Amino acid sequence: MIESQKLVYEKTVLVGIINAQQDADQSKEFLDELAFLAFTAGGEVVKRFTQKIQLPNPKTFIGSGKMEEVAAFVKAEEVSTVVFDDELTPAQQGNIEKLLRCKILDRTGLILDIFAQRAQTSYARTQVELAQYQYLLPRLKGLWTHLERQRGGIGMRGPGETEIETDRRIVRDKISLLKKKLLTIDKQMATQRGNRGALVRVALVGYTNVGKSTLMNVISKSEVFAENKLFATLDTTVRKVVVGNLPFLLSDTVGFIRKLPTQLVESFKSTLDEVQEADLLLHVVDISHPNFEHHIDSVNEILAEIKSLDKPTLMVFNKIDAYQPEAWDPEDLQVERSERHFSLAEWEQTWMHRANGKALFISALNKENLQEFRKRVYAEVRDIHTTRFPYNHFLYPEELVEFDV
DSSP: OOGGGGOOOEEEEEEEEEOSSSOHHHHHHHHHHHHHHHHHHTEEEEEEEEEEOSSOBTTTBSOHHHHHHHHHHHHHHTOOEEEESSOOOHHHHHHHHHHHOSEEEEHHHHHHHHHHHHOOSHHHHHHHHHHHHHHHGGGGGGGOSSTTOOOOSTTOOSSOOOHHHHHHHHHHHHHHHHHHHHHHHHHHHHHHHHTTTTOOEEEEEEBTTSSHHHHHHHHHTOOOOOOSSTTOOOSOEEEEEEETTEEEEEEEOOOBOTTOOHHHHHHTTTTTHHHHTOSEEEEEEETTSTTHHHHHHHHHHHHHHTTOTTSOEEEEEEOGGGOOOOOOOTTOTTSOOOGGGOOHHHHHHHHHHHTTTOEEEOBTTTTBSHHHHHHHHHHHHHHHHHHHOGGGGGGSOSSOOOOOO
């Protein structure tokens, strides 16, 4: 039996809202992504609920009528988990748990759960654990039944220390300890990066599940874990790659996502040092995704946050084998032609112009256009290398003619 068939998926319900910040189409897109996140975490989405509401209800996020509808479905279908697309306040989460009497998660909690499943190395586990404790700290009140009991007895007259305060102190101490541990590991990793010498560094960046690890395997001829799930790779992988006779270092980094939890951005900034120290970025994009341009914007926002947006970048549009434009009939006056109907050639012209010619269209899975890809990477790396070592330029020809794919 296949391993995946042995898994028992939890019945899961998704809840989202439509407001001025996100219209119906965007809300559907976010819930599609949330459903993929739930599947990655081990959930089977059986129902989605959306409500048009200007501002989230401060007590229950959605209105009372919609909450009753969700509660009735949860009870009738014996749903075990309800996931909200936006971050819930500790008070909202506690109130909703009382009403629905099942496990309540928001997008942040779900992503943290996936990261906890995916973390393999001690470094990644420490980063995830820190993010989890930072997320947990304001939510401790709803997790215990003994929180307001006072400690009495000899020497403990008066208010003493409530158990919630004890729990919070323990969590704060744990956060402090984990931060110190990360600082120690960061110093070790900085030393490792320093020991790599002056080789040109290239980093793969992009939205989650765009095929970075698959591309890494093809380029470096290594076996980096790759799977059609979100956040398949958490640990940064660095490989020495030689194209033609030109060596450089290639790193595969954690994928980005919209509404990435603040705790994760903070705790994983050290992982993104590979991006900050890279000489060249390969921004990988899944062109088969209907909203890939939104993904590009999300990645650029995080790159700007870590001050890496101005680095030399090659746009690499992956999964051209899966790209399918929507059909359009020029005689249908009710449907206006838009980007959804662009052919692959039209997208290529569009992004060649936007990226000043530094755009490539490939399929890492089917190894399409990899010859052109390696030529372009070779040219970019060679330019950086000869700038750094001007006396070695004669070792590397200006144009790579033949190599193994």
